[in-house]
Amino acid sequence: MKRTILWMSVGMLLLAGLPGCGFKDIDRRFFVMAIGIDKSEKPDKPYHVSLKMAIPFSKIEPGKTNTYQLVSDDASSITEAIRHMKSKVDKELDFSQAKIVVIGKQMSAEILQKDTLDWFMRRRDIQGAAYMALGDPSAEEVLNVKTDSERFPGDSLFLSFDHDGTESSYIVTEYLFDFHRRVTEKGLDPYLPIIRPTGNAYLIDQVAVFDKTKLKAVLSPEETRIFNKLVAKYQKFDIETKTDQIQFALNVDKIKTNYNIDTSEDLAPVLHLNVRMIGQAEESSKSFYEKPWSYYERLAEQGVAARYTHLLQKLQALNVDPIGFGLHYCATHHNGQQAEWTAWETIYPKLAFKPNVRVEIKSSGGVK
Incomplete structure (x- = not known):
């Protein structure tokens, strides 16, 4: 009995010396809803990374959109940009709710390179089922659109691509896991739907097709409808x-x-x-x-x-x-x-x- 008590005491002392689990309350987190990757104008820092972050509220008022914060940074890699952006915000960045990755049109060739996609595939908190899209003219401009119908940041894009909201044969859906597979798989080439901002709304009615190295063409809206049927079985x-x-x-x-x-x-x-x-x-x-x-x-x-x-x-x-x-x-x-x-x-x-x-x-x- 005495030996059991002794071992319990030793165990409690060891546990007391361990650090805490590091859990942070919801009011100390920024939930990243969308990620944008553009090509910067700095040769030594080619990546211009943008994060659209939701600001948590206790309740959602009817007819009002939750506010968001858009933070951007130039860096030599996506990892470096994310680390540096943490110095620009007062809360921890949480990527568990990131459901869309928008690639700027000028970055279309670089996204086909393995080292660019590597960050998204290695991160445990980036969903493989996140939507992929091409932003025209840039990903940052797409993420900066705030539609009147949104209940939380990025909601209008999520509803468009998962067809829970609008159902359109012009909207082609592509996922991160499938795009990565197409970049590496022989006999299967990548594609991305194109998002164009139009004031306080989006237009998604075209798709860009790639080979393994670059963007080859942008299909017309009518061609996109046929493409959607053949590829996505719409x-x-x-x-x-x-x-x-x-x-x-x-x-x-x-x-x-x-x-x-x-x-x-x-x-x-x-x-x-x-x-x-x-x-x-x-x-x-x-x-x-x-x-x-x-x-x-x-x-x-x-x-x-x-x-x-x-x-x-x-x-x-x-x-x-x-x-x-x-x-x-x-x-x-x-x-x-x-x-x-x-x-x-x-x-x-x-x-x-x-x-x-x-x-x-x-x-x-x-x-x-």
Whole structure:
């Protein structure tokens, strides 16, 4: 018994000498909601890092937006910038709520380098599911936008990308973990949605496509919608068809897509893309009962097939593959990793695209 008491006493003395856990109350923390990386004008300090931080409040008043603080710093690395920014604030920086990383357009090439992404992947408190985007003209300008609808800083961007708020086929969502994978994976190239500030709001209707070293092109809004369907499997879509006889729009709520790559020896390489869409009429210049619905379905199919072909040929001409055709080819052939990749590099530039689109109209809408 005496020995037990002795050991307990020794243990209590040892515990008394240990430091505390270092926990800091919420009122002593700045919650970083968004991170911006721009290219600075200082050669010795190339990184211009911006942090959008929420200021905690005990309650959220209706119709009012919580205030935020935007802190920026130039440094030779992201780590150094964060350390120096701590001298500009009076609270501990907490990155556990950081849900979006915005890269300035001038920094687009550098973000593809491993050492730039390294900080985000190594930090335990940076979420792998954080959204990635390209800020035009700069990440700092994007983060400095304060929309009237926000309940807390960055809320409008979060709602846009996770589709809990607006649902738009123009908004392409990309995540940190997926972007990092695309930077390093053969047969799968990176892309980023573009955010442009417009006064006290944002415009997100384009996507930038990259190869492994630089930004190759910015797709138009119409191309972005098709891209969103192919890459992100976005389900809600609309088809606008215009001919000399009729103009109509279909609201598509169900899409199925699959493809196969035919490399038979007696044929040129062909990618067969099968697309099935089911929707209802949303707008039309004429009644849908003047002709059989199959007539309107064929018109819509021709228009959609042309758009798919245009986008696929454009990506091919840019020599980028964000859809992952190359990765699919290497995964379905077993000739050795390097041999498969070498074969795909030969096949992709001469690959022909043959979309097979089937549109089914299930309703003419409320107007007969």
